[in-house]
Amino acid sequence: MPNHLWMTDEHRAYRDTVARFFAEDFEPNRRDWTTAGVIPRAFWKKAGDLGLLGATIPEDHGGLDLSRHFDAVTFIEQARAGDSGWGFSVHNIATHYIVAYGTDEQKSRWLPKLASGEMVGAIAMTEPGTGSDLQAVRTTAIADGNEYLINGSKTFITNGGSADLLVLVAKTDPKSRSKGVSLLIVETEGLDGFSVGRRLDKLGMKRNDTAELNFDDVRIPRTHLLGSEEGEGFYQLMKQLPWERLILGYGALGAAQCALDVTLDYVRERKAFGQRIMDFQNTRFQLAECATKIELLAAFLDQCLEELEQGSLTPEKAAMAKWWGSQAQCEIIDECLQLHGGYGYMSEYLICELYADARVQKIYGGTNEIMKELIARGLDKD
Ligand SMILES: Cc1cc2nc3c(=O)[nH]c(=O)nc-3n(C[C@H](O)[C@H](O)[C@H](O)COP(=O)(O)OP(=O)(O)OC[C@H]3O[C@@H](n4cnc5c(N)ncnc54)[C@H](O)[C@@H]3O)c2cc1C
Structure with a gap:
């Protein structure tokens, strides 16, 4: 570790x-x-x-x-x-x-x-029509007296079916792109016009409640706008994203370590051709690579965390932690599954669950392509 x-x-x-x-x-x-x-x-x-x-x-x-x-x-x-x-x-x-x-x-x-x-809290950004391009959200929150009138739908929302509080990304000015985005706090209990749609069946993360949310003339008090003015939502999102990316990085680190631990237990026990799987040079080299990547990831994440606490973590570096961390996680878990042979493909083995769960890490929290785009934009600045 x-x-x-x-x-x-x-x-x-x-x-x-x-x-x-x-x-x-x-x-x-x-x-x-x-x-x-x-x-x-x-x-x-x-x-x-x-x-x-x-x-x-x-x-x-x-x-x-x-x-x-x-x-x-x-x-x-x-x-x-x-x-x-x-x-x-x-x-x-x-x-x-x-x-x-x-x-x-x-x-x-x-x-x-x-x-x-x-x-229980959730954050509702993604919509059926847009994920990566957050400025294109179509859910609207239009001021009406002392209230906001909300219409639209969200999808892929983690904790969506059980959350009591949503941080909702909506357009308070539907004609604008980033400047029209605001964050609103929605309390879901007994809220007229709010409904949870399908609980989504996924490749992995089976215990996780991931759902669709619908807003049909939902009214919330105007005092539930987050921040002092409408239109600050996109800036607020951008400011918080580095922490969200480190969260995914640390999750990747823990999952990769878990995969290495269960694989070490397995290859020390299992035998083929009269010797432990652990004794094949391929196994030793592959696990040595996994352990090295885990150490590198930990060192990089820790440096990012120190910078975050000091207020100097750049969005580019946070994006590196997210894409590289999730990529390393997927590579490590894939190799660890391989070392389990056929048993790695069986649901009763934890490595099988880790494999299915890992895949989404490259997709949510900003896809890895978006992370690389962000890093490249930083490289291409004057
Ligand atoms: C299990 C799960 C849980 C989730 N939890 C939440 C949640 O709690 N809250 C929430 O709001 N969302 C959540 N999401 C949504 C997630 O953040 C989005 O799926 C993700 O941002 C990608 O958006 P999209 O699915 O619309 O893909 P799209 O944006 O349609 O992208 C499709 C493909 O095009 C690529 N692409 C898009 N734009 C570019 C570009 N400019 N350059 C290069 N390639 C590009 C993408 O990288 C991707 O490969 C969750 C998703 C899943 C699967």
Whole structure:
């Protein structure tokens, strides 16, 4: 396991808490929750009780006011436990929008509930007609007296079927592109005109609730606009994206480590031609490459995290962490599956689940092509 130089005894104790939480509260339920296609609310509440949901939320709003290193610990440990079903990443992202841009009233209203697990958060950007091109969203939120009138639909929304709070990307000025985009907070409970569409069947991430959302003349108070003015949404999204990309990077790191761990167990046990699979030079070289990539990824992510905390992480570097991290994750898991032979293709082996779950990492959070485009734009500046 990589040595994160920033880790103190406090981080290690936190890591032990998260690892125990997954061993005791997640692992025995893995199969049932995979079949159910959703993580029960009791798990969220327990995570809230342990302080995991509010680690980086200010203390006066129900959190622990810790640095993002603690969230990184949770993302790594969740993935190391072989889970990508619990939608903590998007809950955390939704929370950070309110921390960054919420008024005092908004923070007091929502953050304590997001920290305790009473509310589950989601972020609703993608629509059936547009994903990468966020400026082209067609969901509208039109001011009408003291309210916004919302119409449109979203798809692929993580936690979509169970979320109580959505950070919604909508056009407050449908005629403009980026300047027309705003972020609004939508409380879903009992909301007239709001409905959850299909819960989407996916290649992997079977425990994860991914859904379509529909807004048909939904009304919310104008005080639920995030930020001081309409039209700030695109800027707000761009400012938060580097953290979102590091979250995906740390998830990639944990999943790759999980794959290496289960594969080492397997190849030390399994025999062919009278020797352990581990003893073939090919196995040794492949696993050596995997372990090296894991160390490189950890070192790069940690450097990005330090820069993020200091306020100097560039969008280009965050994009590198996301694309390279997810690419390395997919390559490592593919190789680890290969070393399992036919058993790697069987659902009862964790490597099979890791393989299916990994693929989307190259797609969501900004596709890897968009990441490379962003990096290239930075290279092509005068
Ligand atoms: C399991 C899952 C969970 C998700 N969770 C969420 C969520 O919680 N909230 C949310 O809002 N969204 C979520 N998404 C949506 C995800 O972020 C989008 O799928 C992603 O941004 C890509 O958008 P798209 O699917 O519309 O693909 P498109 O934008 O249609 O892209 C199709 C292809 O064209 C390429 N392409 C597009 N533009 C360019 C370009 N300029 N240059 C080069 N290539 C380009 C893309 O890279 C891709 O290969 C989720 C998706 C999945 C699968």
